[in-house]
Amino acid sequence: MVGEWTPIRFFKNIGASFVEVSEQLGTKDLIGWWSSVEAVDIDFDGDTDYVVGNLGLNYKFKASAEKPFHLYAADFDKNRSIHIVLAKYDGDRQVPVRGLECTSEQMPFISTKFTSYHDFADASVEDLIGMEIDNAIHFKATTFESIILKKDGNSFSPIALPVTCQFAPINAIVLIMDDKKQLKQLLTAGNMFGSEPETSRADASFGTLLNISNTIETLLMTQSGISLPYDVKDIKAIKIDDGIGILVVSNDDELRILTHNRDK
Ligand SMILES: [Ca+2]
Ligand SMILES: [Ca+2]
Ligand SMILES: [Ca+2]
Structure with a gap:
């Protein structure tokens, strides 16, 4: 399970209910603005890895384990309306x-x-909201990188997706399989046109098609034919005649269908 301000969370089924096992699997501290996840054996070694979409590395907000991105929310002036304060280092x-x-x-x-x-420019978050910081709702993010979560033995380790996949949030991940149901290509796409007035929208992604074999190869737009500079929210692989197609849904936009050229 993935979400905003959450770790990548794993739950194990134990009969009629579930218990969280994120800590044992090594993902408890991977806290991001996650927006998509797909299960796939990316390295063909027989176990299931995951491709996980995040905010990306091209946004105004930055985060790391050492210097997380923070959010505090509380009614700091006690007039029955909640305020949000975003904090960086x-x-x-x-x-x-x-x-x-x-x-x-x-x-x-x-x-x-x-x-x-000048006074405001010198202020820390504590100067701003005072002691209320201790009682505020507090979220943090430790990474905005979109990743492959590789299974090594009994736990997972994060590996960065190629740089083109970091240009904007990834909301859709599509696996393109060959006839033997083996992974051949991976398509990621996204963007996020909605943001607060002083933050520019995340619109740098055209979608990225990756060839997956022993290595991960990023295809140029001229090679892939993929150009999805829209506010893409989801994509599904579909069957068209006897071939593969993708169905793309984006906000404020028409439904789009692209067909996949198998010969390439
Ligand atoms: Ca694997
Ligand atoms: Ca208030
Ligand atoms: Ca493995």
């Missing part, structure tokens, strides 16, 4: 991501607390 200090103008529009008390842009 400046050295070892957590500082607000959003500027004085956006922040004080959402939380008017900020404009009386900080009377100049």
